[in-house]
Amino acid sequence: MAERTESGGTHEPARRDTYTAESLLAVAVEVFNRRGYDGTSMEHLSRAAGISKSSIYHHVRSKEELLRRAVGRALDGLFGSLEETGAREGRAVDRLEYVVRRTVEVLVAELPYVTLLLRVRGNTETERWALERRREFDHRVADLVKQAVAEGDLRSDLDARLATRLLFGMVNSLVEWYRPQGSAHGAAATAEELADTVTGLAFHGLRA
Amino acid sequence: MAERTESGGTHEPARRDTYTAESLLAVAVEVFNRRGYDGTSMEHLSRAAGISKSSIYHHVRSKEELLRRAVGRALDGLFGSLEETGAREGRAVDRLEYVVRRTVEVLVAELPYVTLLLRVRGNTETERWALERRREFDHRVADLVKQAVAEGDLRSDLDARLATRLLFGMVNSLVEWYRPQGSAHGAAATAEELADTVTGLAFHGLRA
Numbered sequence: 001m002a003e004r005t006e007s008g009g010t011h012e013p014a015r016r017d018t019y020t021a022e023s024l025l026a027v028a029v030e031v032f033n034r035r036g037y038d039g040t041s042m043e044h045l046s047r048a049a050g051i052s053k054s055s056i057y058h059h060v061r062s063k064e065e066l067l068r069r070a071v072g073r074a075l076d077g078l079f080g081s082l083e084e085t086g087a088r089e090g091r092a093v094d095r096l097e098y099v100v101r102r103t104v105e106v107l108v109a110e111l112p113y114v115t116l117l118l119r120v121r122g123n124t125e126t127e128r129w130a131l132e133r134r135r136e137f138d139h140r141v142a143d144l145v146k147q148a149v150a151e152g153d154l155r156s157d158l159d160a161r162l163a164t165r166l167l168f169g170m171v172n173s174l175v176e177w178y179r180p181q182g183s184a185h186g187a188a189a190t191a192e193e194l195a196d197t198v199t200g201l202a203f204h205g206l207r208a
Numbered sequence: 209m210a211e212r213t214e215s216g217g218t219h220e221p222a223r224r225d226t227y228t229a230e231s232l233l234a235v236a237v238e239v240f241n242r243r244g245y246d247g248t249s250m251e252h253l254s255r256a257a258g259i260s261k262s263s264i265y266h267h268v269r270s271k272e273e274l275l276r277r278a279v280g281r282a283l284d285g286l287f288g289s290l291e292e293t294g295a296r297e298g299r300a301v302d303r304l305e306y307v308v309r310r311t312v313e314v315l316v317a318e319l320p321y322v323t324l325l326l327r328v329r330g331n332t333e334t335e336r337w338a339l340e341r342r343r344e345f346d347h348r349v350a351d352l353v354k355q356a357v358a359e360g361d362l363r364s365d366l367d368a369r370l371a372t373r374l375l376f377g378m379v380n381s382l383v384e385w386y387r388p389q390g391s392a393h394g395a396a397a398t399a400e401e402l403a404d405t406v407t408g409l410a411f412h413g414l415r416a
Contacts, residue, residue: 093415155408155416162397162405163414165385166378173377189370197370200363205413206371207301208363 074113077106093153108191285314301361316399
């Protein structure tokens with residue numbers, strides 16, 4: 001694990017740059033999530049990584065490139081699940097349940113990256129691209145919902161669009177409270193337990 | 209409706225103070241939600257309200273007092289629902305469903321105030337008080353869930369704590385995407401339609 005500091009003075013000696021593109025991205029995403037993307041400067045990233053700004057520029061052209069790589073990683077995970085067999089074959093309701101389950105798993109596996117994606121505001125070109133991709137994902141899921149209603153497998157008394165929003169509101173809330181190691185307020189749940197609870201609640205409801 | 213501006217120069221003439229405590233609070237909450245509580249100064253509030261800082265101090269002692277009143281209004285709504293007959297009589301599962309329905313209604317009725325409450329971080333005494341009250345509300349709901357499981361009305365194969373988190377993750381997501389007047393991405397739903405969809409999904413599931 002790379003040694004990191006953010007508290008030191010401006011003249012602290014930079015350590016030797018042993019980062020890979022991936023490990024530097026992990027540091028950047030942690031800082032983006034803590035300070036907000038807009039509130040993060042290259043100076044903040046330099047301090048958090050413990051290397052000079054010119055060393056960072058050796059890896060990436062700009063702060064925005066780090067954002068693009070980070071949200072790209074989250075989006076690749078989400079869209080990747082849509083290409084899997086479980087999302088492409090069978091009845092729409094089962095494909096929908098598969099996608100919801102895989103989305104939970106991607107959220108857990110890529111938690112800081114998806115957290116960043118869900119906080120994107122749209123102030124830069126990269127952010128607007130990320131929002132557009134998110135909308136595309138939502139449309140793909142909404143199509144599954146419509147198809148499942150048409151096939152008679154989803155309740156038709158619920159508004160499909162509202163239900164989709166609520167379903168992903170529930171799933172996306174994970175980034176706010178789920179901590180892989182557990183916390184003072186709750187034991188850790190595995191990705192599988194989470195996915196079971198999400199799909200159980202969403203598709204079959206809480207009532208016995 | 210009071211005339212408001214935030215773009216004017218620092219020397220623009222202050223308008224006559226026609227605010228009540230409540231209408232000034234509404235302006236403050238809008239600014240808190242837009243800029244973040246930490247990022248809002250009395251100067252920002254003065255510009256948004258179009259009255260001088262000293263006029264604001266005529267209504268409230270501090271920025272923190274505005275926060276306390278605002279989150280207090282949200283908390284009063286939430287805790288108030290726990291005292292209603294539907295939350296106090298009958299089987300636990302029905303009381304739980306009643307509380308979820310009323311929570312949705314309170315969110316819609318007090319949207320900016322609950323939005324602010326859900327964004328509280330814990331940096332000030334008032335914020336820590338609000339977080340403590342939120343935890344108290346969560347415990348009251350968790351007790352209902354446990355009781356409903358004990359009465360055999362909730363599925364026992366789902367982790368009650370996780371399910372409660374997910375349930376409120378879904379409900380609380382409303383503050384991120386629900387707009388009473390609708391938007392480019394969706395028609396407006398009434399509080400009743402929202403509450404029907406939330407309780408239908410959560411208690412009976414999406415499958416037909």
